[in-house]
Amino acid sequence: MRGKPTSLDIAHLAGVSQPTVSRALRGSPMVNEETRKRILAIAEQLNYKVDKNASGLRRQHAGTLALLLFEDPTADESHINPFFLPMLGSVTRACARHGQDLLISFQQLSDDWHAEYGDSHKADGLILLGYGDYLAYQGKLKKLVEQGTPFVRWGAVMPDQPGLSIGCDNVGGGRLAGEHLAALGRRRIAFLGDASNHYPEFLDRYRGCEDALQAAGLSLDRALQVDAESAEDSGYAAAMALLERGLPFDAVFAASDLIAIGAMHAFHERGLRIPEDVAIVGFDDIPAARIATPALTTVVQDTIRAGELLVEALVRMINGEPVDSTRLTTSLVVRKSTGAGA
Amino acid sequence: MRGKPTSLDIAHLAGVSQPTVSRALRGSPMVNEETRKRILAIAEQLNYKVDKNASGLRRQHAGTLALLLFEDPTADESHINPFFLPMLGSVTRACARHGQDLLISFQQLSDDWHAEYGDSHKADGLILLGYGDYLAYQGKLKKLVEQGTPFVRWGAVMPDQPGLSIGCDNVGGGRLAGEHLAALGRRRIAFLGDASNHYPEFLDRYRGCEDALQAAGLSLDRALQVDAESAEDSGYAAAMALLERGLPFDAVFAASDLIAIGAMHAFHERGLRIPEDVAIVGFDDIPAARIATPALTTVVQDTIRAGELLVEALVRMINGEPVDSTRLTTSLVVRKSTGAGA
DNA sequence: CTGAAAGCGCTTACAG
DNA sequence: CTGAAAGCGCTTACAG
DSSP states (O other): OOSSOOHHHHHHHHTSOHHHHHHHHTTOTTSOHHHHHHHHHHHHHHTOOOOHHHHHHHHTOOSEEEEEEEEOTTOOTTOOOTTHHHHHHHHHHHHHHTTOEEEEEEEETTSSHHHHTTTTTSOSEEEEEOOSOHHHHHHHHHHHHHHTOOEEEESOOOTTOSSEEEEEOHHHHHHHHHHHHHHTTOOOEEEESOOSTTSHHHHHHHHHHHHHHHHTTOOOOGGGEEOOOSSHHHHHHHHHHHHHHTOOOSEEEESSHHHHHHHHHHHHHTTOOTTTTOEEEEEEOOHHHHHSSSOOEEEEOOHHHHHHHHHHHHHHHHTTOOOOOEEEOOEEEOOGGGTOOO | OOSSOOHHHHHHHHTSOHHHHHHHHTTOTTSOHHHHHHHHHHHHHHTOOOOHHHHHHHHTOOSEEEEEEEEOTTOOTTOOOTTHHHHHHHHHHHHHHTTOEEEEEEEETTSSHHHHTTTTTSOSEEEEEOOSOHHHHHHHHHHHHHHTOOEEEESOOOTTOSSEEEEEOHHHHHHHHHHHHHHTTOOOEEEESOOSTTSHHHHHHHHHHHHHHHHTTOOOOGGGEEOOOSSHHHHHHHHHHHHHHTOOOSEEEESSHHHHHHHHHHHHHTTOOTTTTOEEEEEEOOHHHHHSSSOOEEEEOOHHHHHHHHHHHHHHHHTTOOOOOEEEOOEEEOOGGGTOOO
């Protein structure tokens, strides 16, 4: 036998027809138990693997999911948001459990990705991860829906959104941050992050924090809000801009840990003490949050569960089963950047 | 037209035969320029994409590379070595440039991955990343070579290794660390990391450091070497074990940044000052190295270039072109953990 | 329970 | 330069 064995090779060796081999291998109930065992044994011995291309072609599907990670147009090559790493791990493992292969690709929001996958049968569905301007994104999502390409995205769950999303409860997370800072007696809280409908997740975090502060008789002063994207240098710049304004503040809620860490650099440079002068809360609990000095208090998202849900939802969608958007609960991990905790 | 358009649909519309469409789309030189343009225009308009399964089946290849990331059997779900993140990004982008799709998968060293990919035509070749016991790994690599599955791995370049590898110059990197510590006047240098042939990269780093110290009239005392894997808790435990020994030391060269950061925790806990009492050098320059307090002096590997080389080498190998193992140069970034730098 | 037949959508000799 | 034909290795009605 030369080259890779085929189902026909196995059929010859087992003394059955090729379709019977195919049935036996796929676990069809209409194959005699004896026959199946014989076939399985031979397949095992030859190290036979079903040809993915042939099977995919015949069944008109790929058995493959594609993970598209969107990056900031500004992001330099080496910086992928570390927040996505555990999620990627979780998605990968979940795919394996579901018997799906996983294709990954980095995309610019501007690319032609919406057409690339479905039509070529490279993947049966898409998992979309990544920050970026939501309004720019939305149009593409609509096209995907029109084309009938199954997809799930990680992000804020919103009414009237095209397609389905799995996200954390950003409002709830923001609320946790606000409650914590209020309970610590902080009064003038700054928000670093773009709080507009271009970044619905950040906006929800802002609103959640605002809710909590209002419930405590405080408010989130818009004059203390500075736009920032989820990147250290952006957080640094935002903190500097905040200081420039010359308004008093005693706490910062950063829309992400990367922003928070950048801001901490800025405060250190300017001689502000954390948490004495400024308490800081981040969002995401990336590995750096624990390592930073002082260690960063932050809102934790369950990225592992998120990855699993993304895959489950997509697989169900591909199978035509009903699926809903899901919001995952968040929790707060208190560390020294707010003067409490370990 | 219902469903995805096929090349036959385009043929009808263009008034040519289906094979001509195929030729035109693939840029065959034997198609009339006019005809090609007409076909391309129609294809564009219909948003036609070549069916990957059909094309792959006919051509007997996948147009896909698989990235296999090996994890410690001990590693908990959420901890992927952050060192691999930029490499993963780079591999992904390089694949896109080479027109290859990228499948990713996490594997245990013990899994049956060596048979999984080639035979099923899921991928034309494998990129292998990950630490782990090399001796356990080697057997699988040999099998891949026997099967004729094209693969490249990231790791120490060694004589007589099965297949090909791209790695950094670990000896050179270790030498940089040793020279730096010697130049700072440190005399008793500890090494944290498994320095055996189970971990050839760590062993090379150890040897490089040893070389440099000997050149400076010093030596790397084996009594100051403690085994550790590339993980924070392992580094922490190793540092504690080192302290237990009660031998004097004034510097630590950690085989990786994760080990170094774990060790720093241990030293902080025990009241040792860094760098006054112990200078520390790591390896990898992961993001946390910059964020740690004090910031960690470390040996930098060019992970971006590494990713590109891995893909290039694999693609050439698949095309039957000659390829060689490559060792990338390293550099030292000096930070406060050795009392110098910013 | 099993087999003969058709066909998924391409690519590639083979003719012309 | 173009077309008719074959075939990649499966899966799935259709018969029996």
